[in-house]
Amino acid sequence: MDQKPQDTAPGLNATEAAENAVTVVISRRIKKGKEKDFEHLNAAISREAVHFPGFLGTTLFRPASSEDPEYRIIFKFRTREDLDRWHHSAERHRYLDDIEACLDAPDKTEVLSGLVAWFSLPGQNPVQPPPKYKMAVVAWLAIFPLITLITWTLGPWLGRFPLVPRTLAMTVVVTLLMTYILMPALTRLLAFWLFPKRDRGER
Numbered sequence: 001m002d003q004k005p006q007d008t009a010p011g012l013n014a015t016e017a018a019e020n021a022v023t024v025v026i027s028r029r030i031k032k033g034k035e036k037d038f039e040h041l042n043a044a045i046s047r048e049a050v051h052f053p054g055f056l057g058t059t060l061f062r063p064a065s066s067e068d069p070e071y072r073i074i075f076k077f078r079t080r081e082d083l084d085r086w087h088h089s090a091e092r093h094r095y096l097d098d099i100e101a102c103l104d105a106p107d108k109t110e111v112l113s114g115l116v117a118w119f120s121l122p123g124q125n126p127v128q129p130p131p132k133y134k135m136a137v138v139a140w141l142a143i144f145p146l147i148t149l150i151t152w153t154l155g156p157w158l159g160r161f162p163l164v165p166r167t168l169a170m171t172v173v174v175t176l177l178m179t180y181i182l183m184p185a186l187t188r189l190l191a192f193w194l195f196p197k198r199d200r201g202e203r
Contacts, residue, residue, distance in 0.1 A: 054082025
């Protein structure tokens with residue numbers, strides 16, 4: 001799994017950045033014997049994406065089993081405009097023909113916007129977002145202990161700073177931990193409740 005997360009851009013409120021972020025999940029079924037060629041091309045196109053404004057990270061999920069033989073590739077961008085700039089770029093299109101030559105079937109693409117991207121299971125694609133009340137419950141299960149822990153451990157130190165810098169520091173820490181650690185873990189742990197099998201689009 002290749003992951004290159006980057007921090008929120010300077011000057012943007014971390015919560016606002018998370019709400020505006022766009023996640024693209026691409027599912028690709030690769031011809032037998034073309035797996036190495038495809039992974040090489042995917043690595044090359046990912047290196048190109050790193051240099052684009054608004055790029056937040058990319059992750060490659062290899063096939064989980066013979067019953068689930070698709071690769072899943074996730075790209076994250078700060079805004080839809082950043083994603084569109086990458087999507088229409090010459091750098092991206094340079095690799096598309098070679099990638100398509102490796103495909104055993106047309107690829108499938110799903111775009112998740114905002115905090116819905118927290119609730120995605122790349123191993124079960126496509127996945128409809130869970131009901132809002134479930135997303136609220138799981139987000140609360142992550143936020144409550146996280147805020148409590150940060151306040152307990154960093155509260156005395158943060159208390160020496162003015163309100164705005166203090167809030168900025170806390171929201172940056174909360175957003176990064178929620179996005180890269182807590183929500184992926186809770187989504188997997190509670191997948192049986194968030195994504196009942198009848199809603200997963202499983203084959």
